[in-house]
Amino acid sequence: MKNSSRWMIRLLTRLRDARLVWDVMGSLYNMRIYPLIDGLYQSIAEELTLQKQAQILEAGAGRGYLSLLLADRNPDARFTGIDYSRMQVRRAERYRREKKISNCSFRQNNVLNLPFEEAAFDAAVSVGSIKHWSDPHRGLTELLRVIKPGGCLMIAETDRETPDDELRQFVKRFSIPFVPEGLLFWGLRHVVFGQSLSEDQLADEAGRAGFHSVERRPVNTCPYVMVKAWK
Numbered sequence: 649m650k651n652s653s654r655w656m657i658r659l660l661t662r663l664r665d666a667r668l669v670w671d672v673m674g675s676l677y678n679m680r681i682y683p684l685i686d687g688l689y690q691s692i693a694e695e696l697t698l699q700k701q702a703q704i705l706e707a708g709a710g711r712g713y714l715s716l717l718l719a720d721r722n723p724d725a726r727f728t729g730i731d732y733s734r735m736q737v738r739r740a741e742r743y744r745r746e747k748k749i750s751n752c753s754f755r756q757n758n759v760l761n762l763p764f765e766e767a768a769f770d771a772a773v774s775v776g777s778i779k780h781w782s783d784p785h786r787g788l789t790e791l792l793r794v795i796k797p798g799g800c801l802m803i804a805e806t807d808r809e810t811p812d813d814e815l816r817q818f819v820k821r822f823s824i825p826f827v828p829e830g831l832l833f834w835g836l837r838h839v840v841f842g843q844s845l846s847e848d849q850l851a852d853e854a855g856r857a858g859f860h861s862v863e864r865r866p867v868n869t870c871p872y873v874m875v876k877a878w879k
C-alpha cells in the first residue's frame with residue numbers, strides 16, 4: 649500500500665472516532681445500519697436473561713436501538729444508555745419518547761470515565777462502539793468496575809477479519825445514496841473493518857481488562873464478532 653493511502657486511512661480513522669462526526673453524521677449511520685444488524689441485537693436480547701429490577705448499562709448506545717429493544721422486552725429491568733455524542737443521546741431520547749418506553753434513559757458520558765458507582769449494574773452491553781474508544785482497555789476496565797461481581801458483559805464489534813466477498817455483500821445492503829459502491833467498499837474495508845478488532849483481539853482485550861470465562865459467540869447474521877465475559 650502507498651504511503652499516501654496509509655496517511656489517508658489514518659486521517660479517516662481519526663475522523664471516524666471523532667465525537668463531532670457522530671454528532672453530525674450519526675443520523676445517516678443510524679438510518680442505514682439498524683436493519684442490517686437487527687439479527688445481532690435479537691441474539692443479544694435472546695441471550696440476556698435478566699432478573700426483575702436488574703440494572704443494565706449500554707456503552708456507546710447511539711440512537712438507543714438495542715437498549716430500547718431490551719427495555720421493551722424486560723419491563724421490570726432498568727436500562728441506561730450512554731454515548732459521548734450529545735446529538736446521538738438526543739436522537740435516542742427522541743426515539744424512546746416515540747416508543748413510549750419509560751424503563752430506559754440516555755445520557756452523555758464517555759465510557760472511559762463513567763460517572764457510576766462500583767457494581768452499579770448487573771450487566772453491560774455494547775455494539776459497534778469499542779473500535780472508536782481512544783483507549784479500549786480503559787473503557788473495558790471502567791465497564792468491569794461498574795458491573796456487579798457475577799455480572800456479565802456482552803460486546804460486539806465489526807469483524808476485522810471479514811473476507812472481501814462477505815464485506816461486498818454487506819456493502820450492497822448498506823448502500824448510501826450518491827456514494828459509489830466501490831468507494832464505500834474501500835472505506836469499510838480499510839477504515840471501518842480494517843481498523844476494528846478480530847474475535848481473538850476482542851476476547852483478549854476482555855480478558856486483559858480482568859473479565860473471566862470469556863466466551864466467543866457466533867454471529868451468523870452480519871460480519872460482526874461478539875464475546876460474552878463475566879466479572
Ligand SMILES: C[S@@+](CC[C@H](N)C(=O)[O-])C[C@H]1O[C@@H](n2cnc3c(N)ncnc32)[C@H](O)[C@@H]1O
Pocket residue numbers: 667670674681707708709710711712713714730731732733736757758759760774775776777780781782
Ligand atoms: C458505530 S456507533 C454504534 C451505535 C450503537 N451501539 C449501534 O448499535 O448502532 C458507535 C457509537 O459509539 C459512540 N462512542 C464512541 N466513542 C465513545 C466513547 N468513548 N464513549 C461513549 N460513546 C462512544 C459514538 O458516539 C457512536 O454513537
